[in-house]
Amino acid sequence: MLHAEFRDPLLVAVHDAECPRTHEDDFFLRVVGEVPRRRVLDLGCGTGRLALGLAAAGHVVTGVDPARASLQAARAKPGSERVTWVEGTSADLPDAAFDVAVMTSHVAQFFVTDEEFDRALTDLRRALVAGGRLVFDTRDPEARRWEPVGDGDGELLVIARR
Template sequence: MSVLAERSATRVVDFGCGTGRLAIAMAAAGHEVTGIEPARASLDAARRKPGAERVRWVEGSVGSLPVRAFDAALMTSHVAQFMVDDGEWRAALGALRRSLDRGGRLIFDSRDPDDERWTRWNPAESRRTVVLPGGEAVDVWVEVTDVTDRVVTFTGHYLFPGGEELTSESTMRFRSEREIRSGLEAAGFDVDRVYGGWSREPVGLSEDGELIVVAVVRPDVR
């Protein structure tokens, strides 16, 4: 939000908005917000939240992005890392660039592979308790099942009080700063800044282990 506020950005898209927490907060701050999310269940949860009526919700993916409709595009919660295939990543960057008006900014986070955060995704270190809105306490932990060329597959475990356990498998790509920069430049962006943490530390000097990227549509790209 603080990076977004640095420059005027009336029209904002939250791409991969999930259950809408950020989209609703941006709308409350006065932005015209569109939230795009492929998972219907997440959108249903977003629409039930207070303030949701201020956001335009769209069920879809990159094909749902209109042309030159936004001043800024955000991808948070490491959405960029779920685009594992290079072709999928290029297509997403191209669609995001086309969705931005002249001078538009793309802001997103991706974990720094040099931090090797996946080494801490194990039952002992990742286990925590989440209290659901109804008061039910659920034990949650993550277990890595495969790491190949910085593509990490892991299983999320959810243990409910009655003993029922649900699992979900996900795969994420850990791109280096160099890979991210080259992909953005090929898509028609100029990289403005890359931070290493949420307090805007240099890359490699934060315990957050992040790559927080701010890119701007190149002026000669239409």
């Protein structure tokens, strides 16, 4: 099964346990939190770790993911009633409904072809209000996490404004 770690309930539980809150979550909370009570889209929300954190910080959050098992795990967590959970993709997003959209971890890497990524970016642009922000990160394929990384753990910020 392709991407079974997101689609198989047993593997979702393992994936969730292996991927606890990190400094990357703090980064997204800080960027989104620059303006209080934003309408936030978490595209590729998975089991909801960041979506729940954003909702706890007072934002109005919608988590969208195509993997039913991941969403079921998200809905079972404390505070999940504060998030609107949607099983779907960027194609299912409403027009001009969000102030900010986030794609965390390796969500951007799920769009394998240029056409898939262009389609997702077009959908996100449509879903953002004028002046809305898209914030995402992606993994550097050259990074070798098992090797030491100098004096600090830098952050790469990619923000696109509509």
